[in-house]
Amino acid sequence: MTAVTIPGLDHAPTNHPRLLSWVREVAELTCPDEVVWADGSQDEWNRLTAKLVDAGTFVPLKKKPNSFWAASDPTDVARVEERTFICSVDPQDAGPTNNWMDPAEMKAIMTELYRGCMRGRTMYVIPFCMGPLDAEKPMLGVEITDSEYVVVSMHIMTRMGTKALNRFGDDADFVQALHSIGAPLEPGQDDVPWPCNETKYITQFPEERMIWSFGSGYGGNALLGKKCYSLRIASVMARDEGWLAEHMLILKLTSPEQKAYYIAAAFPSACGKTNLAMLEPTIPGWKVETLGDDIAWMRFGEDGRLYAVNPENGFFGVAPGTDYHTNPNAMRTIAKGNSLFTNVALTDDGDVWWEGMGEPPAHLTSWKKQDWTPDSDELSSHPNSRYCTPIDQCDIKAPEWDDPNGVPISAIFFGGRRATTIPLITESRDWQHGVFMGATLSSETTAAAVGKTGVVRRDPMAMLPFIGYHAGDYFQHWIDTGKSADADKLPKIFYVNWFRRGEDKRFLWPGFGENSRVLKWAVERLEGKAAAVETPIGHVPTAGELDLDGLDAPREDVEAALRFDADEWRAEIPMIEEWFAKIGEKVPTSLRDELEALKLRLG
Numbered sequence: 094m095t096a097v098t099i100p101g102l103d104h105a106p107t108n109h110p111r112l113l114s115w116v117r118e119v120a121e122l123t124c125p126d127e128v129v130w131a132d133g134s135q136d137e138w139n140r141l142t143a144k145l146v147d148a149g150t151f152v153p154l155k156k157k158p159n160s161f162w163a164a165s166d167p168t169d170v171a172r173v174e175e176r177t178f179i180c181s182v183d184p185q186d187a188g189p190t191n192n193w194m195d196p197a198e199m200k201a202i203m204t205e206l207y208r209g210c211m212r213g214r215t216m217y218v219i220p221f222c223m224g225p226l227d228a229e230k231p232m233l234g235v236e237i238t239d240s241e242y243v244v245v246s247m248h249i250m251t252r253m254g255t256k257a258l259n260r261f262g263d264d265a266d267f268v269q270a271l272h273s274i275g276a277p278l279e280p281g282q283d284d285v286p287w288p289c290n291e292t293k294y295i296t297q298f299p300e301e302r303m304i305w306s307f308g309s310g311y312g313g314n315a316l317l318g319k320k321c322y323s324l325r326i327a328s329v330m331a332r333d334e335g336w337l338a339e340h341m342l343i344l345k346l347t348s349p350e351q352k353a354y355y356i357a358a359a360f361p362s363a364c365g366k367t368n369l370a371m372l373e374p375t376i377p378g379w380k381v382e383t384l385g386d387d388i389a390w391m392r393f394g395e396d397g398r399l400y401a402v403n404p405e406n407g408f409f410g411v412a413p414g415t416d417y418h419t420n421p422n423a424m425r426t427i428a429k430g431n432s433l434f435t436n437v438a439l440t441d442d443g444d445v446w447w448e449g450m451g452e453p454p455a456h457l458t459s460w461k462k463q464d465w466t467p468d469s470d471e472l473s474s475h476p477n478s479r480y481c482t483p484i485d486q487c488d489i490k491a492p493e494w495d496d497p498n499g500v501p502i503s504a505i506f507f508g509g510r511r512a513t514t515i516p517l518i519t520e521s522r523d524w525q526h527g528v529f530m531g532a533t534l535s536s537e538t539t540a541a542a543v544g545k546t547g548v549v550r551r552d553p554m555a556m557l558p559f560i561g562y563h564a565g566d567y568f569q570h571w572i573d574t575g576k577s578a579d580a581d582k583l584p585k586i587f588y589v590n591w592f593r594r595g596e597d598k599r600f601l602w603p604g605f606g607e608n609s610r611v612l613k614w615a616v617e618r619l620e621g622k623a624a625a626v627e628t629p630i631g632h633v634p635t636a637g638e639l640d641l642d643g644l645d646a647p648r649e650d651v652e653a654a655l656r657f658d659a660d661e662w663r664a665e666i667p668m669i670e671e672w673f674a675k676i677g678e679k680v681p682t683s684l685r686d687e688l689e690a691l692k693l694r695l696g
């Protein structure tokens with residue numbers, strides 16, 4: 094049999110045999126017009142962004158240097174959890190919270206979808222590294238994609254191209270990540286600005302550390318280094334190797350006494366990670382610096398503490414609601430340019446606008462590419478519209494954000510979006526109780542995933558859509574992680590809720606920069622300086638124990654935000670029981686004990 098000739102296929106910048114044979118195999122299956130190895134250069138960025146402008150996918154922004162506006166197909170706007178699969182060999186390993194299909198069956202289906210799917214397009218091979226390039230064991234991957242939008246997004250979100258490929262040598266392990274938008278072009282057929290396919294699959298093969306994605310070009314469906322690798326696949330690696338891959342921001346908080354603490358926080362998608370990561374404290378003398386806004390990989394260091402690394406290289410942040418009042422640091426970061434904006438509105442003078450950014454201009458082009466005025470019935474920007482911007486440009490990035498050793502975590506926050514029940518902050522009694530808080534975390538669904546929004550669901554550790562294996566085993570892994578360490582070296586675990594509402598539905602707590610007051614209390618608890626009330630659900634501060642100096646909010650509201658309400662918690666118990674029943678036998682005994690103890694305390 095003679096090898097197929099596809100331009101570029103034989104011009105690989107590597108001798109890595111497994112990589113070369115996989116690239117050939119994919120090219121022969123998908124039949125692209127040409128194969129291009131992404132090098133991550135400025136020249137490549139210029140070439141591809143120009144191509145995207147020609148294709149009508151990008152509009153260059155006049156008001157932000159080297160930045161582009163894109164509008165996706167209206168059917169391709171968020172992660173598709175219904176179409177996301179964990180194809181473990183044994184269905185038990187996917188557990189009750191994941192969609193599962195037999196790997197052989199899934200491969201047969203997707204192989205047919207991939208057959209010829211890149212006709213008329215270029216196949217890009219993107220070597221990338223999640224986390225610092227100079228890590229002792231760099232976490233490598235290769236994404237093959239037929240989307241230029243994905244290539245340029247990966248330029249921002251990952252360390253990629255030649256500098257990543259240099260770490261492959263001839264035999265490094267890497268995660269295979271295959272992506273196609275699933276929109277081949279027949280000769281003479283015109284392209285559309287956002288090609289995609291009605292049929293979508295986002296598939297993880299955990300044993301093979303492999304990802305196959307088809308049909309979507311958006312966000313976590315398509316940028317496979319993010320949720321697919323750094324959470325779904327990495328959580329399986331972490332289980333096997335004794336570390337944690339979590340949906341957490343990482344921030345550095347420095348007190349007026351110049352004591353620095355690193356805090357990691359897990360909130361579900363669109364529940365405030367990016368905002369907390371870049372917070373501008375409203376209390377004098379306190380400083381926040383950012384290390385990451387979405388994902389933390391945590392491993393024990395030689396000193397027995399848990400060290401966190403952010404595997405990403407950029408921010409993929411929710412645009413609506415972001416402005417100079419809520420998140421000035423994000424605004425300053427994107428103002429420097431070199432950024433992509435997807436599904437926000439375009440102003441007539443070539444800038445971006447979205448809901449929450451002050452007074453709307455008299456006329457906009459909406460994310461649906463329609464004329465928009467302040468009288469329009471529809472939103473100008475999709476609720477899951479995003480900016481994509483390099484961390485390196487963030488003025489408040491912590492200097493150590495790229496340190497391969499990571500930073501030692503002192504506190505972990507779990508948080509959700511709950512209109513009732515959950516106090517502004519609760520400190521766990523110990524690690525096991527904190528794991529119980531995480532395992533029973535709940536939140537209202539948001540626009541970050543396709544589906545109904547505002548529905549309360551359990552979202553354990555904010556990882557419901559991202560745990561790559563059985564959720565019960567995942568809880569056990571958290572328990573075991575605690576057991577493997579000295580209790581006094583473990584981070585303290587807190588449960589927070591910025592989203593409690595009053596009877597008139599307004600938020601009781603002003604949030605954003607004011608959350609620094611909550612961070613301060615948590616740090617003072619670490620230092621043994623602040624008091625708390627012991628309640629059946631954990632240690633909760635009274636309003637008097639928070640620093641409320643200069644806070645522009647009624648005292649009653651703060652008290653209501655902090656309130657432990659036994660009746661609301663009794664109503665919560667059946668939901669937790671239902672959740673544990675869903676997880677089944679694998680709920681760790683220690684977490685069942687926590688539930689029974691909570692019930693007793695609630696009476």
Ligand SMILES: Nc1nc2c(ncn2[C@@H]2O[C@H](COP(=O)(O)OP(=O)(O)OP(=O)(O)O)[C@@H](O)[C@H]2O)c(=O)[nH]1
Pocket residue numbers: 360361362363364365366367368369386387409410411413414415419541591592600603604605608
């Ligand atoms: N009321 C209130 N809203 C907040 C607060 N922090 C964030 N938000 C809003 O919550 C939404 C999502 O915030 P993000 O910080 O982007 O959420 P995220 O967790 O990073 O989301 P993903 O990137 O999807 O993982 C935005 O509309 C914010 O304006 C807060 O403290 N209070």
Ligand SMILES: O=C([O-])CC(=O)C(=O)O
Pocket residue numbers: 171172311312313314319320361362363387409541542
């Ligand atoms: O993965 C995405 O598409 C965006 C994101 O950060 C999330 O949904 O948590």
Ligand SMILES: [Mn+2]
Pocket residue numbers: 363366367386387409410411
């Ligand atoms: Mn975010």
